[in-house]
Amino acid sequence: MRTRFTEAFGVEHPIVQGGMMWVGRAELVAAVADAGALGFITALTQPTPEDLVREIARCREMTDKPFGVNLTILPSITPPPYAEYRAAIIESGVKIVETAGSNPVDHLPFFKDAGIKVIHKCTSVRHALKAERVGVDAVSIDGFECAGHPGEDDVPGLVLIPAATRKLRIPVIASGGIADSRGLVAALALGADGVNMGTRFMCTVESPVAQRVKEQIVANSELDTKLIFRTLRNTARVAANAVSREVVEIESGGAEFADIAHLVAGARGRTVFEEGDIDAGIWTSGQSQGLIDDIPTVAELVDRMISEAETIITGRLNGIVAAKAGVRV
Structure with missing residues (x-):
């Protein structure tokens, strides 16, 4: 299953x-690379x-396959030393x-001079065109x-993906709501060159998050997420739990960030992932959790997605086309 993305980035499967x-650590990324997909520390x-x-x-000690590094650039009162992280990469x-968050333009000359290919995460067509x-x-x-952060336009993938692919000349990776072979086939049909999955990879054997978190993702439905920071115009989708429900309630009465800062501290979310206390803080999970009902190894997940995608394309979809043409299948 080769696409412009697999050709340009030297990976076997169009899966990212x-x-x-707190999740993109070496053990998960190496497993993704060994499975023929592209993972990011x-x-x-x-x-x-x-x-x-x-x-x-x-x-590198765990895999000899290609992998990458994510550098998320966000406004901050005390920003991380981005230039030093860039140099380390x-x-x-x-x-x-x-790259994700803010415009990566200041970092691109350094990456380009080093022969590094850059994928930028966007939540709108206008931002993708600028990238x-x-x-x-x-x-x-x-x-x-x-x-995580879906932007403020509230456009779902079924509209956003083809809206982007009809205007962009560079490869497009579809992200959001994808957890299985059906999402992969749909994304390719919408013009994408591959898919990106977060929640689905978080719920695998090699994922470094606590087993209790993985089990909660399996138990959750597509309805078990909350949108926080809506009133602050910095919307984030997180798992529904005691903390996220409290944040939404406080926001509904009108709030400044200072009113909820103690609830949404990153250290509390890290505790969720590392200790498995699902109500210790907010933690990100997408609506695709409603499509997740097991905790496979990364290799099992990728192999299953590719084989089932091929079956959908050559079986069900081919059968529909043949039936329309009056061919017996």
Whole structure:
């Protein structure tokens, strides 16, 4: 199943495990790479640039397949040392980077000079077109169903993906609401060159999050997420739990960030993933959790997606076309 994405980025399957805070660690990324997909270490999960260098080296010890690093660039009162993290990526010889958050234009010359291909995550067509203009090699377009920050336009993937692919010339990775072979086939039909999955990869054997979190994802339905920070115009989709429900309730009465800051601290979300206390803080999960009913190995997941996608394309869809043409199938 080859696409412009697999050809350009040197991977076997058009499947991506995007960077996830506290989740994109070497053991998951290496398993994704060995399965023939593209995984990303999350740079800012590592406390320092030096720790990132060590994590990249640790991943290289586990796999000889291509993998990348995610660098999420967000406004902050005390921003991380982005230039130092960027230098750590370049000096480690990584050849694929996923950027997200703010415009990556200030970082692109450094990555390009080092021969690094860049995928930029976007939540709108206008942002994707701007990313193409500044020189990224591909975009990952996030529909409203996604975990994390879906933007403020509330456009779901069924509309956003074809709206993007009809205007962009570079490869497009479909993201948000995808967890199985049906989502892969649908994304390809909508014009995408591959799919990005976060929640689905988080719920695998090699994922470094606590088993209790994985079991909760399996138990949850597509209705078990909450949209927080809506009133602050910084919407985030997270799993429904005691904390996210409290945040939504406080926001409904009118709130400033200071009123909820103690509830949404990143350290509390890290506790969820590392200790398995699902009500310790907010934690990201997409609506695709309603499609997840097991905790496979990464290899089992990728193999299943590809084989079932081929069956859908050559079986059911081919049968529909043949039936329309009056051919016996």
